[in-house]
Amino acid sequence: MHSNKIPEEISLPALLLDLPAFEENCRQIASYGNGKKIRIATKSIRSVEVIKRILDSSSVFQGVMCYSPEEAVFLVEKGLDDILIAYPCWDKKALSDISILNSKGKNIICMVDAAEHVDHLNHIAKETKGSFYLCIDVDMSTTFFNLHFGVRRSPLKDSIAVLELARKIKQLQNLELIGIMGYEAQIAGVGDKVPSQRLKNSVIEFLKKKSIKEVEERRNKVVHALRQEGFSLPLVNGGGTGSLDSTTKEDVVTEVAVGSGFYSPKLFDYYNGFLYKPALFYALPIVRKPAPNIYTCHGGGYVSSGPPGKDKEPQPVYPVGGKLLDLEGAGEVQTPVHYENATLEIGDAIIFRAAKAGEVCERFQEIVCLSDQQIVGRHKTYRGEGVCFI
Secondary structure, three states: OOOOOOOOOOOEEEEEEEHHHHHHHHHHHHHOOOOOOEEHHHOOOOOHHHHHHHHHHHEEEEEEOOOHHHHHHHHHOOOOOEEEEEOOOHHHHHHHHHHHHHHOOOOOOEEEHHHHHHHHHHHHHHHHHOEEEEEEEEEOOOOEEEEEEEOOOOOOOHHHHHHHHHHHHHHHOOEEEEEEEEOOHHHHHHHOOOOOOOOHHHHHHHHHHHHHHHHHHHHHHHHHHHHHOOOOOEEEOOOHHHHHHHHOOOOOOOOOOOOHHHHHHHHHHHHHOOOOOOOOOEEEEEEEEOOOOOEEEEOOOOOOOOOOOOHHHOOEOOOOOOEEEEOOOOOOOOOEEEEEOOOOOOOOOOEEEEOOOOOHHHHOOEEEEEEEEEEEEEEEEEEHHHOOOO
């Protein structure tokens, strides 16, 4: 996207995919695989057709990582397999379906990090006469000077704790341990080039470098400990878009998960060395001119999850120079944008970028694919398929 001029036949508001930028991102991500398999993180994509487009673009892309058991069943129905569920889940109905699907030859892997998860899955497998493939989530957060650097995920922080859970799984005939996952969120999901935060950026950059070494050592210890006890571990998953370079260099890693890089949302503007092109946008129609230099759009309050802050707000990008109002921001039913020098009329479009990938897809039924400002395809989002998983 290089302007706010879009085909007249597009009804606004609309979600837009700059197809050449998206395809270039696919090529770039594949080239950084370093011999590893790249698993598609569906939370950041939320469109079956776009997921399939990525998988078809390179043999490096294999399998998907989804975020709920219901979603895993849905993706199987849509023809996908090799599905890793990234988070522990409890929904008995969906897990029962997965147990049965696995017994019929599908490959859906559930995440565990506690004995309670294992017992629950074992009980369901017995009831359904099915089976589960399991992946153990290992904590990859780091601590420096009593500062917790990372996210609160798994309670399993070392090889001793992981081995204890793995031994429990090994005793249960309906469960099979496939591998481990460790998500180094403090590397993959934290920006180190945030505007007006020079000191904080320097601290984060320093902590990231320290974390990379510690994460590699911890993952190595866990994998070697498990393999010494006879666990084959065909799957050792790590990383994300923001840590693709460092995670793929680890010898024990078999695959990395990538999602946000394909759309390249606003938050990734705040990463040093980030190479991908903005590809996902949304267009809002101007419906009011309440004051000189202020243009009010219909809808647009697609604020991203995480700690509240301006970095989670959407960003008007075309025409260039637009700014949200400090006291109003982006609203659910209207979003005013201030321009110092712009000649816009009611009915014109303003193009925005969301802060995070994927989440904005929950607000639209389709993604309109554009090339040279021309419509070249339309892909349904999860919402357009009539489903919602979180």
